[in-house]
Amino acid sequence: MRLEAELKTLTLDVLKSSEIEGEILDARQVRSSVARRLGLDIGGLEPVDRHVEGLVEMMLDATRRYQEPLSKERLFDWHAAMFPMGRRGMSKITVGAWRTDLAGPMQVVSGPLGKERVHFEAPAASRVDGEIELFLTWLNGDSDSDPVLKAALAHLWFVTIHPFDDGNGRLARAITDMMLARSEQSSQRFYSMSTQIRQERKSYYEILEKTQSGTLDITAWCEWFLRCLSRAIHRAQDTLRSVLQKAEFWSHFSSDILNPRQQKMLNLILDGDFRGNLTTSKWAKMTKCSQDTAHRDILDLIERGALEKNPGGGRSTSYSLARLSS
DSSP, rough: OHHHHHHHHHHHHHHHHHHHHHOOHHHHHHHHHHHHHOOOOOSSOOOOOOHHHHHHHHHHHHTTTTTSOHHHHHHHHHHHHHHHTTTTTEEEOOOOOOOOOTSSSSSSEESSSTTEEEEEEEOHHHHHHHHHHHHHHHSSSSOOHHHHOOOOOOOOHHHHOSOOOOOOOOHHHHHHHHHHOOOOTOOOOOOOHHHHHHHHHHHHHHHHHHHHHOOSSOHHHHHHHHHHHHHHHHHHHHHHHHHHHHHHHHHTTOOOOOHHHHHHHHHHHHHOOOOOOHHHHHHHHHHHHHHHHHHHHHHHHHHTTTEEOSSSGGGGOOOOOOOOOO
């Protein structure tokens, strides 16, 4: 159950960190990649593309090898894993090396073409290597600072240097996860900081811009980070609750022999990967069977007490997990 909770947390970390940057990944691919690396048999593993594999590999390297020093070479490896094709959409980018600024200064910009608004301009490319050297010396050195506050400062410092052409935000969040793991002396976490930042994306960018364009006083950033972390930890109760519910469900039906289609669909619902109402047509499409077979599968699960029919009927007939009697 601990591994199942870690699987959910790491899957959310990868998904939500990319969503913050506007990139939507296939949740099933991410979950399959994480499960494979954790040695979890979740059945029906999805084929995973190189980009997703690289993001998962980078995240697990940060959290599983949290005690190891962070070096330039390790950062280059993370960056290369994130962009295996060496491209950002249609544009070719410098991968596994610092940005060059050949196309102009590194800026964080929003707004339509011709009416762009510059939120932040990073240090010149010529300064990046020296700035990263200072950052890594501080990050890997002994410090009297509270380790959680050090995670907050590491996030801000790295994203302000903005050393790569792309992926700086995701790398900053991976470094944050690594530092939080160091603070807890554990690679297992059941809360997702990236998920909470995704929930608060607007205020996240606002506090970053305000801090980066203000004085060297970062108190407001640290306060925001700690409050965000606190909310992430509280939200972990939802993850743990769903894992416990899933364990209870399968314990209740442990003696029942279910076919692979039934196992697949029940797991999708229990994992929260099924969207909308469950219908026979969705069942048939997702399990690649006929409508009649889907209907028989569902009726069998209703008879066993695993599913129940929702109010309504006709073409809108739908089903949901049944409440288990204690």
